[in-house]
Amino acid sequence: MEKRDIEVLIVEDDLRIAEIQKRFIEQIEGFQAVGIAAGYVDAITLIEILKPDLLLLDVYFPDMNGLELLRELKLQSKQTDVIMITATREIEKVQEAISIGVFDYIIKPLVFERFKQSLLRYQDYHEKLSQLGKGNHVITQQQVDKLLRKETTELNNDKSYLPKGIDPLTLEKVMEVIGKGGAGLTAESVANEIGVSRTTARRYLEHLVSIEKIEADLTYGSVGRPERVYMSIG
Incomplete structure (x- = not known):
């Protein structure tokens, strides 16, 4: 019997961001985006009709709070899991989401490698x-x-077990560079330091973020464009 795809409903009022999430999903085998809901009525209706396995849920909407929707779903015992994808960084909101029972909490801007790790x-x-x-x-x-x-x-936490494409020696080099980076380094800076491509550096950096070895934040350059910077925890 052929295994069916995991069905994902995107609950996001910014349709541009929702489309990015949909395209990301399409790049990961075993998942299917079954719809996009931009508000409360759409979300409740599509959850009832489609019965998705997974919701990608923001926090703030013009007509609702995503955490309230999450709480409502749990009270109704809906068999739908939730990954929060939001710009909301307040520790109280993160704690509330975790206490209600989210599978993961991803802070925008959405990075494909971090998103892929969560879905896998x-x-x-x-x-x-x-x-x-x-x-x-x-x-x-x-x-x-x-x-x-x-x-x-x-x-x-065991270096003998690493995801595909992550080499332990390169990983150690990345951690060493970040350890000396002080206020934070971009993927490009790390790439130049250890002699790899920017894409490769970002893959290693996002892996370290996902296992909570380092942390990431946003900074704004001279032209106002946000850049993701990585630094040691603590």
Whole structure:
């Protein structure tokens, strides 16, 4: 039996950003964007009709708060998971989203590598859950730990286990450069320092952000264009 794609509903009032998310989804095997909702009525209607596996949800809309929609879905026991994608950075909002039960929280501007990592982790979770659900009504502690990604976290901290395209020696070089970078370095600066392409440097940097080894922020250059900068945590 052929495995079906994970169905994703985009809930975003900025249609330009929604289209970017849709194009990103199209580049990741195993996912399908099934619709775009720009507000509360659209979101509730499409969730009811399409019953998507996953929502990509912003926080602020003209007619609703995304966290209130998330809370409403949880109260209704909707079998839909949520990844927040938002410019909202207030710690209270992040804590609220986590406490309600989001799968992930991604801060805009959306970077493809970070987005892809999140969706692939969700795909792994979804597949494990589907396998466990076949004929089972109870699960073991080990199976619970796998669903909660405890083993994945341990593996991410183990240099012997790295995602495809991430070399441990290059990763160490990137971490060393960031450690000396003080207020923060761009992907281009890191690329020049270790002798790789900007795209390669960004891939390593976003991997380190995803496993919380470094952090990222935005800065504005002389022409006002935002740049993503990376720095050591703490």
